[in-house]
Every structure is written in structure tokens, then in C-alpha cells.
Ligand SMILES: Nc1ncnc2c1ncn2[C@@H]1O[C@H](COP(=O)(O)OP(=O)(O)OP(=O)(O)O)[C@@H](O)[C@H]1O
């Protein structure tokens with residue numbers, strides 16, 4: 001055997017090191033994803049919390065005004081005095097605005113609740129078991145979590161078909177969908193459209209993320225799944241999103257491909273996942 005041909009124990013060692021490096025990559029990508037999420041979520045929560053806070057201040061002022069009125073009633077004020085106070089505190093405006101402020105605050109709190117429940121779903125990031133999962137629910141969660149990155153770049157159109165539950169590690173599939181959505185948003189210069197399409201094709205679940213952004217140059221199409229391949233400026237992209245997505249989908253015995261969008265401009269990524277895993281994969285541990 002020549003020097004350049006490692007023997008089988010060297011080969012095993014190399015494989016083990018490769019496996020470890022791969023695990024570290026997955027871990028660092030998870031951390032990067034969590035950091036990205038945290039920033040987005042902070043922004044998403046900050047806005048409703050901001051106006052609920054300012055609504056509470058207005059409500060406080062309105063309450064003081066109303067107490068002036070009830071105190072005057074208690075003190076036996078005359079009808080003229082009472083109507084003067086009503087006029088002074090702009091009672092009819094106050095009555096309408098109070099309802100509006102309460103409705104708006106309730107909406108804001110609902111939004112915060114939705115984001116928090118999406119985060120809870122998303123944070124099962126270490127739950128690495130294959131389980132039957134509703135992919136649509138995962139996609140909705142992911143859309144909620146990356147809403148902040150998408151809303152200024154694109155309208156998101158959902159074209160969901162009928163899908164049975166899919167045997168997968170849903171937190172990891174969420175991560176793949178998140179990478180595709182963020183990439184799609186990055187590919188759009190001003191404002192565009194991102195379509196998330198699902199369908200069932202025999203024993204396969206198919207998820208497509210299509211954008212009408214700047215597209216992928218023909219000569220790069222076969223390189224995008226390589227680790228560290230990026231066309232983004234230094235410091236902007238690590239070039240790991242798609243290679244990790246590829247690994248995740250591969251471990252699910254599925255496939256991920258990219259092609260030019262059918263509309264002529266942009267890119268369509270397609271993930272195909274088997275509805276059920278061959279037994280050996282589902283039983284084994286990895287991560
Ligand atoms: N939807 C898309 N439209 C156009 N180009 C894309 C799209 N998705 C990926 N690419 C290309 O593939 C490259 C690799 O993508 P990948 O997600 O792996 O890394 P990245 O986005 O550059 O960095 P990050 O590690 O932060 O995700 C991108 O730099 C970009 O050139």
C-alpha cells in the first residue's frame with residue numbers, strides 16, 4: 001500500500017474527524033441561526049410591546065379623567081358641573097379611543113403570543129428524534145420566526161397542497177426551510193415574491209421555495225451546496241446554509257435541488273422527503 005493510500009484504521013480516524021467536524025459545523029450553524037432569530041424576534045416583539053406600552057400610558061390618563069367625573073358625582077356636583085367636566089375631558093372622544101386602544105393592545109399582545117409560541121416550536125432544536133410532523137405547521141412557524149427578514153423584501157404566497165404527516169426531525173426541516181427563505185429574501189433586490197409550495201407526490205412530500213430574485217448563474221448552480229461557497233461579501237455569508245441543508249435532507253433520505261424559476265426570473269429550491277423513513281435511519285441516532 002502506498003503512502004498516499006491511508007490504511008483502514010487511518011481511514012476510520014479520518015472519517016471520525018470528518019464526522020466530528022460536521023457535527024461542529026451543524027452546531028455553529030445552529031448557534032448562528034439562533035443569533036439571527038434572536039435579533040429578528042427582538043425586533044418583532046419590540047414593535048407591539050412599544051405601542052402597548054404607549055397605549056397603557058394613554059389609558060392611565062383616560063382613567064384619571066374618568067375618576068374626575070366619578071369623584072365629582074360622589075361629591076354631589078350639579079348637572080352643569082358634570083357636563084362641564086365631560087366637555088373638558090373630551091368624553092365622547094375618550095370613549096371611542098378607549099375601545100380602539102384596547103383592541104389595538106389586544107392585537108399587539110396576540111402578535112407577541114404568536115411569536116413566542118413560534119419560538120417555542122423552533123427551540124426544540126435539540127429534539128433530534130424522527131417523529132411524524134405536520135410540515136405546514138413547521139413552515140408557518142418558520143415564516144413567523146423569519147417574518148422580520150422577509151416583510152421588507154417580499155410578499156410570501158403560500159400554495160399548500162394536501163400533505164399527510166411526514167416522519168422527520170421537524171426542527172431540522174424548519175432550519176432548512178428557514179435557510180431557503182432567508183436566501184430567497186437576500187436574492188431579491190427591491191421587493192419581490194416568495195412562493196412556498198407543498199404537495200404530496202406518491203410516497204414523497206415536496207416543498208418548494210421559489211423567488212423572483214436575481215437567480216443563480218449557470219456556472220454556480222452546481223456549486224451552491226458546497227460548504228463555504230458564497231457569492232455574498234465577506235462577513236455577510238458563511239456559505240454554510242445550503243451545505244448544511246443538504247446534509248440534513250440527505251440524513252432524511254430525501255433530496256434538495258435548485259433550478260431556475262419557471263417564471264423565467266429567480267430560483268426554485270425543491271426539497272423531497274420520504275413520508276416514512278426506512279427503519280434503520282429512524283432508529284439510529286445522529287446529530
Ligand atoms: N434563492 C437564491 N437566489 C440566488 N442565489 C442563491 C439563492 N440561494 C442561494 N444562492 C446562492 O448560493 C450561495 C450559497 O448559499 P448558502 O445559503 O449556502 O450561503 P450564504 O447564503 O451565502 O451564506 P449563509 O451561510 O449565511 O447562508 C449564496 O451565496 C448565493 O450565491
Ligand SMILES: [Mg+2]
Pocket residue numbers: 179182183237241242
Ligand atoms: Mg444562506
